[in-house]
Amino acid sequence: MRAALKGALRPRENDSAYLLDVHSRGVPGRERMHRYPDSDEVDMLIVGCGAGGSVLAQRLARAGWRVVVLERGPFWDPDTDWVSDEEGSAHLYWNDKRIIGGSDPVEMGKNNSGHGVGGSMVHYAGYTPRFHPSDFDVGTRDGVAADWPISYWDLKPHFERVERELPVAGQDWPWGDPHRYPHSPHPIGAAADRAWAGARAHGIEMRVGPVAITNGVFGNRPHCIYRGFCLQGCKVNAKASPLVTHVPDAIEHGVEIRSDSMAVRVEVDGSGRCTGVTYLHAGRERFQRAGAVAVCGYSIESPRLLLNSTSPRFPAGVGNNADQVGRYLMVQGAPQVAGRFPELLRMYKAPPPEVSSEQFYETDPARGFMRGFSIQTVSPLPIGWAEHVLADGHRGAALREYMRDYNHWAVLGALCELLPQPENRVTLADETDQFDMPIARFDYTQCDNDRANIAYAKQTMHDVWEAAGAQDVLSIDRYAHLVGGCRMGANSESSVIDQDHRVWDVPNLFICDGSAMPTQGSANPALTIMALASRLAQRLVAKRVAAQPSNRALARRGGYR
């Protein structure tokens, strides 16, 4: 029965896919979008319209909250703003300068930082794995990293709900907490076929998915056309991003999304409550009043905003009295190894995310390091492939030769769980940006466990290609994803927020994005960020968190919509 329903389940309480237009990709109804004056104290003011902010806004608006979202970037229209071209898509990234330091600096922008309505899910590959139950008590289980103040089981109903809303396509999933997906697995391309054959020969299980790409019509979102440009923004509306999965329903329920608005300070009054956010729009400084504020700017911008929000009560930045803001920022080690085959594989066809394995996710003492990694197919387009070839040490005629050989290659990528460390952190640099706001500096240094994990993952991918009969291999070291920086925890001495995302010491200030996560697992973070926002919204609406709208706001609600 459940199998018969594959693809047919309409998500509860989210009509986004049905509110979209069949004939154009942009979000309809923007001209009818509710507008709030700055002086109006809205119930929740959200900073950042990505995975966390969009879901939180949509959920709260459904419950009658009056919500404004400030977004630094533009309100994208896929038809008029995005192209089916690699180099022409650089405007999708957060390209404002950040200073990177430490012994293993992490390059920013492309690949880890979004910009505009939809956030970095606009240009993520589309992989949406769940975290495993083991991710939530790594501290107890493995004696490294940290425990979360919540468990997998707190998030499970939200994983399921978000998977229906995106929707996620994939085979029945055997790892972590075994589960099914609402859409059937996509067909795979030749490159993924080769990778899977190699994995089988090497004794590694792989499965198709999980990817947040429609497999079949979903509301007014069409089927994927397998054009391979997932990382350049989906012009089809087949790949899920908040722009198509939560923003339309949010607007329909009264949310105002104020794009091109850069938040510069969270304002706190003498009693320690926040009163709203100062932001810049069209070159003018403005202040939006709010009963509560949720910062959803991801692992660099959320800490930066908090650190820049100084006041007599919080001289080192709001929520930073224990010097925790910006710390324990993590990236995943993301080495990629390519294998060469006699046949034409043309990896530019089909979405880059196709098949993956979580067989190495948890700690195996025999490997000699704590925690693990996942393996996924990735399929770079020509510029990405050129960076891969360059990283393997080729230039000039040798580089051109490997580039001409593009259609014979398949690429595997690993996501290695690197451990949270206090000195891997965001601070404010001396330099300021065009908004006269100090720019962020991000220092990052790997520990021995991190290096051992990455080396093992690379060797495993080499072994897969050898088992597949690859004629040559090329590899590149890189990073992916950001997690942590304002982590949740059990006490105010070692974390920034509590289990309900509330900043310690500020009763009406929340942080709800990837920065809230104490560990990162080997999973792409998007689904978990959305599930966290879904859970927070449920708890706020059910008044299990104290910063529900004031009585005044609740009374007003009767007259709204």
Added chain:
Amino acid sequence: MGEGARDAGHLPNLRGADGPADPYRLPRQRRGQTPQMHGRYPDYDVLDEIADWDDLTRGVVLRRLHDVPSRRFFTEAEWDALAAFCDVVLAQDSDPRIPVVAYIDEKLHAGRLDGYQYADMPDDRETWRLVARGLDQVAQSKGPASYALASAEVRHEIAGEFSEAKVTGGAWDQVNVVRAFGVVMRSALAAFYSHPWAWNEIGFGGPAYPRGYARLGIGMSESWEGVEAFDIDPVPDVKQRGLE
């Protein structure tokens, strides 16, 4: 497809000390253009497909072809040094060449930078100028008046020293040389492999919206995708196929 492409013997890692093979052994391009007119898909021109691209993407790609930006950011001397350097590291040793430095100049002039700066590096715009000056300084230390005026052999030698971070003194002391090489190569590669001539050379399908792909499996091709040729000799091939 000849056995040559199934076999991987042409790949630099497998050729070892022999170095990369001479690309002029490859088929000459018969349809459309490739940089230096050699490639692996001699009868494939991605520009034959532009009617199936969306207007916006078509505009962006064709602008690269038809509106090559003129010099606005670099000085003439910087431009000459960097153009020569980009041609060396991209093995563009004959016409037609993709004018890589023109796209880089445009990007830097517009301030379209990547979203980061290493703590031990200047702004990318400054890095490019320092690299240009550094290349000329190394060339002058070997005799020639500038990098661009040096012999091909000397230009290759200096590019090799730069890639191995063996250049020092003058402008090079103001940057982390390893990172500077990364900065310039990343931009050079993005400019080169965003050009449709390079797509012809490697058999990339190019923009694929709104058409998409239907044939994903091993050995399957869309009707318009290029047929790979590796070791055909174009002269008898043309005769055999009655193309003359």
